[in-house]
Amino acid sequence: MNLRSVGLRRRTLTLAVAILLTLAAIRALSDDPEIALVIGEPYEAMRQRSTASIAPTIAGEVSFNIPTSDARLRFVDPQYGFVTPLARFFAVIYRNEHINSVRMSPQTEPLLLDDTLKIVLDLQEQWRKGGWTPNRVKDFPSFADSPEWRDRLKDVNRGGTAYWLAGEKYQTMLVVSRFRDEKRPTEERYLITLGISKSRGPR
Missing domain, CATH: 1.20.5 (Single alpha-helices involved in coiled-coils or other helix-helix interfaces)
Structure with missing residues (x-):
């Protein structure tokens, strides 16, 4: 040969x-188990579409349910859809048996800053490509991997928040804050909080 x-x-x-x-x-x-939903749809449609198990609604109630396992969110709007990493905290809030909002932390444990920024910047990039736009940027600029943002996030009294809009349909609030992890008390760890709801318009 x-x-x-x-x-x-x-x-x-x-x-x-x-x-x-x-x-x-x-x-x-x-x-990976996932909850596949869009804000405003019937809660049962989400249950039938998702691969993660989640309890049914209580008729006539305003409440929330949490998946029975770690699950990623697949936001299934044809234009504004996006996908998160696996989440341990994941609450689907409903009203009159329709999905009202979502509140979750797209991670399964407190993360180091590099890993935190990777998730946050990926979410922002998905939104940007899908036509979402930053909102309230004068007071709440979008996250970036910069020395200024890193210093800000390391400050336990500051952290960061960014808002994004999907036209007149949806809005997101993305928050990053320092977290004292009892399992790793000497390390700087961070929590991400993501909230999704119907849009109230630009402010």
């Missing part, structure tokens, strides 16, 4: 391994 044939076999093997790893990653992502 000549050197050219050996090189071709190696490239083919490398490509095959890369494809298998990609497929495995896609399958792992698709296998």
Whole structure:
């Protein structure tokens, strides 16, 4: 076997391994339990569409339910849709058996700052590509990976908040704050809070 044939076999093997790893990653992502919803739809439509288990509503009540396992959010609006990482805290609030809002923390544990910024910036990028726009930017600028933002987030008395609008349909509030993790008391850990509801318009 000549050197050219050996090189071709190696490239083919490398490509095959890369494809298998990609497929495995896609399958792992698709296998994660998810709550798939859009604000304002019937709660039962969300239950039927989702792969994560969540309790039914109590007729005539205003309340919330939490998935029975860690789950990612898939926001299924055809224009403004986005996907979060797995979440441990995930509350779906309903009113008159329709979804009113969502409040969640798109993480399964308090995170280091680099990992926190990765999630926050990915969410903002998904929103930007989907046509969401920043709101109230004079007082609440969007998050960025900059020395100024890092210093601000490290300050336990400040943290950060950003607001985004999806036209006249939805709004999000994204909050990052320092968190004292009792399991890792010497580390700087952070919590992300994401709230989604119907839009009240720009302010």
